[in-house]
Amino acid sequence: MTRAELYSDIAEQSVLGGLLLNNEALDHVGELRPEHFFSPRNRQAYREVLRLIGEGAAADVLTVFDRLGAQSAELLIYLNALSRNTPGVANIGHYADMVRDRAQRRGVLALASELSDRAHTSIGEPISSLIDYGQGELEKLSASRGRIEPEHVADGLQSFLDEMKRQAAGVLPKAISTGFADLDRRLSGGMRRGELIVIAARPKMGKTAFAMSVVNYVATHGQALFLSMEMPKRQLLQRQIASLGRVDLRYLLQADTIPADDSGNAIWLAISTGLQRLRTLSLWIDDQGGLSLFDVRTKARSTKRRHGLDVLVIDYLQLMSGEGDNRNAQIEGITRGLKALAKELDIAIVLLSQLNRQLESRADKRPMPSDLRDSGAIEQDCDAALFLYRDEVYHADTLARGIAEINVGLIRQGEPGRVRLAYVGAQTRFSSLASTELPATPDVMPAPRKTRGFE
Numbered sequence: 001m002t003r004a005e006l007y008s009d010i011a012e013q014s015v016l017g018g019l020l021l022n023n024e025a026l027d028h029v030g031e032l033r034p035e036h037f038f039s040p041r042n043r044q045a046y047r048e049v050l051r052l053i054g055e056g057a058a059a060d061v062l063t064v065f066d067r068l069g070a071q072s073a074e075l076l077i078y079l080n081a082l083s084r085n086t087p088g089v090a091n092i093g094h095y096a097d098m099v100r101d102r103a104q105r106r107g108v109l110a111l112a113s114e115l116s117d118r119a120h121t122s123i124g125e126p127i128s129s130l131i132d133y134g135q136g137e138l139e140k141l142s143a144s145r146g147r148i149e150p151e152h153v154a155d156g157l158q159s160f161l162d163e164m165k166r167q168a169a170g171v172l173p174k175a176i177s178t179g180f181a182d183l184d185r186r187l188s189g190g191m192r193r194g195e196l197i198v199i200a201a202r203p204k205m206g207k208t209a210f211a212m213s214v215v216n217y218v219a220t221h222g223q224a225l226f227l228s229m230e231m232p233k234r235q236l237l238q239r240q241i242a243s244l245g246r247v248d249l250r251y252l253l254q255a256d257t258i259p260a261d262d263s264g265n266a267i268w269l270a271i272s273t274g275l276q277r278l279r280t281l282s283l284w285i286d287d288q289g290g291l292s293l294f295d296v297r298t299k300a301r302s303t304k305r306r307h308g309l310d311v312l313v314i315d316y317l318q319l320m321s322g323e324g325d326n327r328n329a330q331i332e333g334i335t336r337g338l339k340a341l342a343k344e345l346d347i348a349i350v351l352l353s354q355l356n357r358q359l360e361s362r363a364d365k366r367p368m369p370s371d372l373r374d375s376g377a378i379e380q381d382c383d384a385a386l387f388l389y390r391d392e393v394y395h396a397d398t399l400a401r402g403i404a405e406i407n408v409g410l411i412r413q414g415e416p417g418r419v420r421l422a423y424v425g426a427q428t429r430f431s432s433l434a435s436t437e438l439p440a441t442p443d444v445m446p447a448p449r450k451t452r453g454f455e
Helices: 010-020 025-029 040-054 063-065 072-085 092-120 128-143 159-167 181-186 207-220 233-245 249-253 262-279 292-305 325-344 357-361 377-381
Strands: 196-203 223-228 281-288 311-315 350-354 382-389 403-411 417-424 429-432
Touching: 010 072, 010 092, 025 040, 025 092, 025 311, 040 063, 040 072, 063 072, 072 325, 092 128, 128 292, 159 262, 181 417, 196 207, 196 325, 207 233, 207 281, 207 311, 207 429, 223 233, 223 292, 233 249, 233 262, 233 281, 249 262, 249 382, 262 382, 281 292, 292 311, 292 325, 311 325, 325 350, 325 377
Parallel strands: 196 350, 196 382, 223 281, 223 311, 311 350
Antiparallel strands: 382 403, 403 417, 417 429
C-alpha cells in the first residue's frame, strides 16, 4: 500500500468544507473523530468545528480561524478555499467513511509493527499476554465505525409484528427453554439470545449441577458450550453420566464398589444409558482454568463458527482473570464484556457466581441480590439473576430434604419469584416438581420467628 493510499486529503477537505457550509451535516459524518484525520491542520480545524457546534455556536470560516488563534493569512485562505470549493454536503457521509477507513488502515499497520517489535523483545513473557493486547487494540480500532442513526418508533413495527406471528406459529421460537417449565414461566418463556443470566449460590448448593441440568436440556435441541474453571473434564463427565443415567455418582468414582450380582448389572446398564445419552448431546466442554475475557470470546467465537452455538455456560465468574486496578473493576469489565459478547454472537450466556459470606450470619440464609459477590456491576449487567438455596445444607432435620429453591431475584423481562425443583444429590440431578411456584424472596428479610423446620 502506497503512502497516498493511507490517507485522502480530498476526503478530509470535503468533510471540513461541507461542515463549514452547513453545520447540520454533522449528523451524517458518524463517529468521526479528530484523530481520524491525517493532516495536522485538517485535524485541528475539525476539532474546532466540533467544539463550536457543541457549544451551539456557528462554525464558519471566520469563527474557526478565530478559535485556532492563528494570524496566518495562509490558513484563512485555506479555510475559505475549503468552503468555496466544496459543492455541497450530499456526499459528506461517504467522505467521512473514507477518512475513517484510511485511519483504521494506518492503525492496523502501526499495530502490526508494534506487535512485531514486541514479539522480538518480549521473549520469556507468556505469548498469551501479547495476543490479548493485540486483540484489545484491534477491538479499539474496530470501534471506530459509523454512527447508527436513531429510528422512529414506528419504523420497526411491521418487522416486530411479523416476528410475533412467526413465534405464535412456532416457526421462530425466541426463548431457549431451561428444561424446567415453572422456571421458564418466571423467565417469560426461558433464556433469550443476547441475555446474560447469572446463577448464584453459596458453595455446596449445587449451582454447577443445576447449570449442567440446564445445558443438558439445551444440548438435546441446540448447541451448548460449557467452560469449567472449577472442575476438570473427567469430573464433569462423571456427573453427566450419573445425572443422565440416573445412577449414584459414587459408583462412577469407585467402580470397584459395584456389586458383582444382578444389582450390579443394573448399575452397569444405567451407566451405559448415561453414556449413550451423553453421546447424543451437542455439547462442548472446556476445562481450562483462569480464563480471561479474551479466552472466553475466542472459545465462544470458534465454537459458534465451527458448530453453531445457542448457550454458553461459564463456571464461574470469580475464577476468571480480568484487567483493572481492583477486583471490582475487573469484575465490572468481565460482566460488561460478557453482555456484549451475548449480543454479538446472538447467544444466551449463563454465568455462575459465588455469593458473599455475610449471608451466613443471617438467621434466614436464603440469598438475595445484595449478596452478589465482588461488584454491583453483576446486578447492572445481567438480564436475570437466579439464586439457589437448599435448606438441607444448613438444617439436617428440615422437611425440605431433596428440595431446591430457585429464586428469580432479578429479571428485566419477567416477574421475580421462586420455584421449587427436586434435587437428587447422589445423582447430581435436578428435576421438576408439581405446584412449585412461590412468592419472591424480599431483598430485606423480616425478623426471624422462633420456629423450627422448613416453612
